[in-house]
Amino acid sequence: MNTPNTLNAPGHPTPRTIPAVPGSLRRLNRLAILQLLRTRGPISKAELAKLSAISPPTVSKVIDDLYANNLAEVVGTTTPSAAGGKPATLYRFHSSAVRIGAVLLSVDGVLAAICDGEGHLLLKAFQSFGAERAPRQVAATITSLLNDLLGELSLAPSRLMGIGVGIPGLTDSARGIVSFAPHLPGWQDVPLGHWLAEAFKVPVLLDNESHVQALAERYYGQGAGCDSLVCIETGIGLSAAFLLNGRLYRGASNTAGEIGHMTIQENGPRCDCGNHGCWELYASTTWLANQATQALQSGRPSSIRLQGEVKAQAEAVYAAALAGDALALELVEAHGRHFGVGVANLINVLNPKKIILQGESVAGGQPFLQVVRQTVRERTLKRPREVAEIVFSNLGDDAALIGSMSLVMEALFSESSYPVSRPAVRL
Numbered sequence: 001m002n003t004p005n006t007l008n009a010p011g012h013p014t015p016r017t018i019p020a021v022p023g024s025l026r027r028l029n030r031l032a033i034l035q036l037l038r039t040r041g042p043i044s045k046a047e048l049a050k051l052s053a054i055s056p057p058t059v060s061k062v063i064d065d066l067y068a069n070n071l072a073e074v075v076g077t078t079t080p081s082a083a084g085g086k087p088a089t090l091y092r093f094h095s096s097a098v099r100i101g102a103v104l105l106s107v108d109g110v111l112a113a114i115c116d117g118e119g120h121l122l123l124k125a126f127q128s129f130g131a132e133r134a135p136r137q138v139a140a141t142i143t144s145l146l147n148d149l150l151g152e153l154s155l156a157p158s159r160l161m162g163i164g165v166g167i168p169g170l171t172d173s174a175r176g177i178v179s180f181a182p183h184l185p186g187w188q189d190v191p192l193g194h195w196l197a198e199a200f201k202v203p204v205l206l207d208n209e210s211h212v213q214a215l216a217e218r219y220y221g222q223g224a225g226c227d228s229l230v231c232i233e234t235g236i237g238l239s240a241a242f243l244l245n246g247r248l249y250r251g252a253s254n255t256a257g258e259i260g261h262m263t264i265q266e267n268g269p270r271c272d273c274g275n276h277g278c279w280e281l282y283a284s285t286t287w288l289a290n291q292a293t294q295a296l297q298s299g300r301p302s303s304i305r306l307q308g309e310v311k312a313q314a315e316a317v318y319a320a321a322l323a324g325d326a327l328a329l330e331l332v333e334a335h336g337r338h339f340g341v342g343v344a345n346l347i348n349v350l351n352p353k354k355i356i357l358q359g360e361s362v363a364g365g366q367p368f369l370q371v372v373r374q375t376v377r378e379r380t381l382k383r384p385r386e387v388a389e390i391v392f393s394n395l396g397d398d399a400a401l402i403g404s405m406s407l408v409m410e411a412l413f414s415e416s417s418y419p420v421s422r423p424a425v426r427l
């Protein structure tokens with residue numbers, strides 16, 4: 001694409017510009033100033049010029065453009081100096097004026113929200129798929145749900161800076177395509193991004209759900225300001241997203257992050273993937289629930305009351321451990337040691353600054369986390385260990401939805417040409 005992407009929708013007062021032309025000086029100047037407005041604002045034009053090393057006239061031009069497009073706001077003036085200098089206007093990123101659509105597909109239905117640029121969900125709704133999960137019908141469900149939300153907020157679709165979509169499966173994000181969704185029958189090479197872009201006439205960005213959760217951490221969670229982090233989704237299976245040198249690492253064929261299938265026991269039991277001794281056979285909540293079942297069946301005294309699915313059973317064990325139950329503590333500590341072994345491997349290989357744990361094992365609380373940290377201390381090299389911090393996510397149940405809208409933030413604030421230079425998505 002050789003020209004800036006300008007969306008000039010009917011009824012919209014000013015054309016809105018989405019960053020484009022990867023590598024162009026104009027785009028890089030705009031990006032540098034936008035980043036400073038977000039991270040250092042309120043800030044004056046003079047300070048912006050100093051910090052960015054961009055000439056004052058160019059800074060002024062870029063600020064005027066951002067202001068006209070509702071991406072910069074005025075928040076007062078500097079205090080006049082004792083020497084009598086004129087007060088300067090202060091600007092910052094106008095996050096409260098930004099509107100972004102967020103969509104999260106699941107095997108049961110679609111969760112959607114309209115968000116502002118601070119990651120606040122202004123309005124959220126869920127629509128079940130019922131029996132109909134074919135791609136076109138699901139796209140129609142997403143469209144009508146988003147239109148309902150926009151209607152309730154009295155917003156025109158053109159007011160959206162973009163729409164981000166989290167997918168429970170493999171995506172070809174650069175082309176706006178869902179490559180494969182294992183739990184959605186018939187979902188193979190579905191151009192969902194194109195369909196939604198046609199419906200709303202705004203940029204549509206999609207990515208795998210674990211990738212979007214890493215972006216959520218980067219923009220609104222524990223990963224703020226961190227360029228090297230690993231987000232681990234815990235639960236029945238284990239998966240990860242890697243943000244390395246400030247960018248998501250997807251791998252050569254978009255499958256990076258299948259950490260649950262790292263081998264930690266060469267001759268261990270067989271995993272569904274075909275390998276033996278995979279990490280998730282020992283560190284998933286399934287392992288914890290199975291061990292608890294066996295211990296209780298063998299007659300061990302405990303306050304653990306197992307019922308329901310694996311998730312509920314694991315929650316019961318975590319809760320009993322937090323309440324001081326001896327058996328539960330023993331199980332959670334063993335679970336934490338297994339988990340820590342895999343985390344130690346990741347720390348030695350990737351040297352991340354943060355490891356953020358999301359999902360079901362967050363309920364394990366300090367009894368789980370302390371053992372993970374201790375195991376990592378015992379099994380990692382000194383230099384990577386010194387910088388690696390292991391924490392629980394604090395984004396709660398909306399992490400993936402916030403991650404979906406973060407795709408649009410990433411497009412706005414990232415130097416990468418991904419994902420804004422997608423002609424197929426009609427930016």
Ligand SMILES: [Zn+2]
Nearest residue numbers: 261271273278
């Ligand atoms: Zn496996």
